[in-house]
Amino acid sequence: MSLREIIILPDRQLRLVSKPVEKVTPDIRQLVDDMFQTMYDAPGIGLAAIQIAQPLRVITMDLAKPDANGEGKREPRVFINPEIIAKSDELSVYEEGCLSIPEYYEEVERPARVRVRFTDIDGVVREEDAEGLYATCIQHEIDHLNGVLFIDYLSKLKRDRVMKKFTKAAKRAGE
């Protein structure tokens, strides 16, 4: 396992559309292991492969609350080639954050419940109903696979402000 660097705004790779995984190979399992290590270290509740610069349709997630050591009982989930096949008309608002947009949080409105179809780590196609934080998180992660970020749902004013802040920070870091 290895800890990988999480790419942040304004890295243009975040706008790539990730490619489907054709087969769950040892390389994909290695990628998933690295994603879990990176996600737990961050710490975050979800991670899309593109956030470690791999444009593949792979997501890791763990919605369990960590204990004081940042560990506790884990509930790791893996989604390969996930698709939303149904969504509720009812919406819900959640304050979102993103490891690729550090320390910025805003409320986003999304369908409250979704049904997701995905391939699991054993290569088996499965479907699950998601609600609450699970629904919010899977939608946020699937957006990453399509080059979409939660700031895209905010006003242009807010989005421009965030982009400017991170562009400036990147320039300063590069000088």
Ligand code: GNR
């Ligand atoms: O760690 C994360 N927390 C979070 C909180 C609310 C809504 C979505 C998320 S996902 C985020 C990790 C991340 O950036 N995943 O892409």
Ligand code: NI
């Ligand atoms: Ni994110």
